[in-house]
Amino acid sequence: MAYRNPAPTVDIIIELTDRPQRPIILIERLYEPLGWAIPGGFVDYGESVETAAIREAKEEIGLDIQLLEQFHVYSAPGRDQRKHTISIVFLAAAQGTPMAGDDAKHFKLFNLWELPENLCFDHGKILQDYWLYRHYGRRPTLG
Structure with missing residues (x-):
C-alpha cells in the first residue's frame, strides 16, 4: 500500500505597516480554485516553512517581508479541494x-x-481567527 501524506503549505497574513490602518494583502488567484486568498503556497522539499513563507511572499506580491510569528496550523482534510494540505500560517509585516x-x-x-x-x-x-487575535488577543483553539 502506498502512503498518502498531506502536503505542507504556508499562508502569510501580511500587514502593510507603512499605510494607515495597516491593511492586509490578498491575492486574486490566477488558477483553480479561483477567488481571493492569503498569499502562500507549497513548501519545497528541503526548505523550512519560514523560508517558504518568505519565498512565496516575494513570488506572489513582490515584497520582502518580516516574519513576526507563527499564528496557527490549519489541517482539516477538506481545507483545499485539490488535496489534503496542512498550512502553517505566519503573521508578517x-x-x-x-x-x-x-x-x-x-x-x-x-x-x-x-x-x-x-x-x-x-x-x-x-482571517476571522486573525481578527479575533488582533482585536481581543484570542488565539484559535485546538480541535
Whole structure:
C-alpha cells in the first residue's frame, strides 16, 4: 500500500505597516480554485516553512517581508479541494508597493472588516481567527 501524506503549505497574513490602518494583502488567484486568498503556497522539499513563507511572499506580491510569528496550523482534510494540505500560517509585516506575480492574477489591500466574500480554501476562517487575535488577543483553539 502506498502512503498518502498531506502536503505542507504556508499562508502569510501580511500587514502593510507603512499605510494607515495597516491593511492586509490578498491575492486574486490566477488558477483553480479561483477567488481571493492569503498569499502562500507549497513548501519545497528541503526548505523550512519560514523560508517558504518568505519565498512565496516575494513570488506572489513582490515584497520582502518580516516574519513576526507563527499564528496557527490549519489541517482539516477538506481545507483545499485539490488535496489534503496542512498550512502553517505566519503573521508578517511589509512596506512598499505590492505587485502581483507568480500565480496571483491581482492583489488588493483589505481592512479586516471589509473582506471579499469569495475567499478560497479556509481563508475566511483563518482571517476571522486573525481578527479575533488582533482585536481581543484570542488565539484559535485546538480541535
